[in-house]
Amino acid sequence: MLAEADNGAELAASMAELKAYLRIESDGEDAVLAGLLRSAAALCEQFVGQWLIRRGARETVPADGRWHRLAARPVVAIGAVAAVDDAGAVTPLPVEAYAIDIDASGDGWVRAVRPGNRLAVEYQAGMATDLNGVAEPLRQGIMRLAAEHFVARGDEGAAPPAVVSALWRPWRRMRLS
Incomplete structure (x- = not known):
């Protein structure tokens, strides 16, 4: 049995970075972007087999x-x-x-x-106390994945870009059972 705290609050600092990456100046999409950041960070943790935020x-x-x-x-x-x-x-x-x-x-x-x-x-x-302390390739992959999901809204057949797994792969830790 494993319990963990939510790490959504620590990702809020990256909202401005994601908005700049997508060239979004208004606040109308903030809730969607925050959800995409949390989702991309959770996918990153699953891929690398490590918690990002302490x-x-x-x-x-x-x-x-x-x-x-x-x-x-x-x-x-x-x-x-x-x-x-x-x-x-x-x-x-x-x-x-x-x-x-x-x-x-x-x-x-x-x-x-x-x-x-x-x-x-x-x-x-966890690797760091907040997303800004995580290794830059991991952060960049999270930003790119969140941006890709934002751009591909409504396109169910969209696949994540290969560059994301390439950025995350050096931090991947797998366990053999």
């Missing part, structure tokens, strides 16, 4: 004594770790009851020292 997550993993990788990445901080019993009651654990690690590729890891039911882990993941 936000909090809560995940539950087995407390079986083995290391478990957290779902979101790149993990920047692991906060609270708690035990979850069969009834769903959550009890904070002392530091000596679990182990945590963040590896060089940004994967977060957690394990219970003593096996139990489940662990609830709260952590932060």
Whole structure:
């Protein structure tokens, strides 16, 4: 189970950039453009397999004594770790009851020292605090995809431009199951 916060507010700073790219001077299309920016950023996150904007997550993993990788990445901080019993009651654990690690590729890891039911882990993941801190090729791909969707409104057969995946591909992280 993974919960995450909405990252729409952090994308608002890029509205002016998208409007300039599309040569739009009025505010009449702002709601549409904001939705397209959020959608393009979400598609970028799915493509690269990483969260762009830093936000909090809560995940539950087995407390079986083995290391478990957290779902979101790149993990920047692991906060609270708690035990979850069969009834769903959550009890904070002392530091000596679990182990945590963040590896060089940004994967977060957690394990219970003593096996139990489940662990609830709260952590932060994301590349930057806002879209302006994300690598320029990722930002450029988001802008181009949002612009392409704006221009192609009503054309259901429109395909995203190949340049977008070319801009995003160097940041793509895939996991083998």
